[in-house]
Amino acid sequence: MENSIQKNSLEKKKVIILGGSTGLGLATAKAAAAEGAYITIVSSNKSRIESAIMQLPAGSEGFTIDLRNEQEIKTFFERTGNFDHLVYTAGENLHIGKITQTDLEKARQFFNIRYWGALAAVKYSAALINKGGSITLTSGVAGLRPGSGWGLGASICGAMDAFSRAMAVELAPLRINTVSPGIVRTNLWDNLPEQERNNLYTKTAEALLVGRIGEAEQIAETYIYLMKQQFGTGQSVVVDGGAVLI
Numbered sequence: 001m002e003n004s005i006q007k008n009s010l011e012k013k014k015v016i017i018l019g020g021s022t023g024l025g026l027a028t029a030k031a032a033a034a035e036g037a038y039i040t041i042v043s044s045n046k047s048r049i050e051s052a053i054m055q056l057p058a059g060s061e062g063f064t065i066d067l068r069n070e071q072e073i074k075t076f077f078e079r080t081g082n083f084d085h086l087v088y089t090a091g092e093n094l095h096i097g098k099i100t101q102t103d104l105e106k107a108r109q110f111f112n113i114r115y116w117g118a119l120a121a122v123k124y125s126a127a128l129i130n131k132g133g134s135i136t137l138t139s140g141v142a143g144l145r146p147g148s149g150w151g152l153g154a155s156i157c158g159a160m161d162a163f164s165r166a167m168a169v170e171l172a173p174l175r176i177n178t179v180s181p182g183i184v185r186t187n188l189w190d191n192l193p194e195q196e197r198n199n200l201y202t203k204t205a206e207a208l209l210v211g212r213i214g215e216a217e218q219i220a221e222t223y224i225y226l227m228k229q230q231f232g233t234g235q236s237v238v239v240d241g242g243a244v245l246i
């Protein structure tokens with residue numbers, strides 16, 4: 001009897017990573033390349049793209065696009081042709097602060113890259129993704145376990161998880177999932193003064209069940225899993241060192 005379950009390798013698959021110049025995106029690019037995938041990375045900063053491309057196998061491609069701009073996203077996907085997996089990890093330093101001190105106009109802007117950019121990427125790429133392919137978006141554990149001051153971050157994470165579930169229904173059989181990380185050591189925190197950043201890492205590590213904060217390579221494994229697995233869709237996979245339980 002024929003076995004219809006096929007091993008889904010990333011070998012020779014085309015993977016596009018929006019937000020791939022640093023952090024979770026670059027770590028995922030490296031991990032996918034190590035599995036034999038052809039990589040395209042996108043971010044807004046030319047020199048960071050160039051530096052990332054140097055760390056990826058020859059033949060990897062990089063493009064500079066502002067993911068706040070719908071037209072740039074549309075034009076990018078008009079040129080890519082068909083591909084296999086989309087990963088969206090773009091995001092800028094986040095505003096953390098109490099609701100009473102929140103500037104609403106600035107708060108709205110924080111949805112532009114993480115939420116509206118991801119929505120536009122799904123809008124313009126879904127029809128280009130080959131059978132068996134996937135979309136993996138990014139949220140964060142703040143959506144499930146917000147600390148005080150995380151109203152904005154938690155809202156964006158919750159929106160991403162809900163959007164992913166809705167797209168899994170609407171675009172089926174294309175699989176769409178999110179990765180929901182806890183605190184991970186990346187450029188995302190480089191707006192904090194060094195001492196404050198180190199305090200955040202140390203205090204978080206002490207509190208977490210696993211006793212350490214996340215590294216980008218550990219979270220990359222989850223994006224790789226979500227690309228390769230063939231049965232889960234509309235799910236948010238939490239990789240947070242146990243943050244949601246403390």
Ligand SMILES: NC(=O)c1ccc[n+]([C@@H]2O[C@H](COP(=O)([O-])OP(=O)(O)OC[C@H]3O[C@@H](n4cnc5c(N)ncnc54)[C@H](OP(=O)(O)O)[C@@H]3O)[C@@H](O)[C@H]2O)c1
Pocket residue numbers: 018019020021022023024025042043044045046048049065066067068089090091092113114138139140141180181182183184185186187188189
């Ligand atoms: N690190 C954490 O602790 C953590 C926890 C939970 C969730 N997350 C989420 O994970 C995602 C990835 O974060 P990360 O930790 O990997 O941070 P990161 O290292 O700062 O990576 C962010 C990526 O987004 C790109 N980007 C920023 N603005 C852009 C724009 N306007 N257009 C195109 N690309 C843009 C950056 O590249 P350029 O600067 O070159 O444009 C970079 O490639 C974010 O959505 C973040 O909220 C992170």
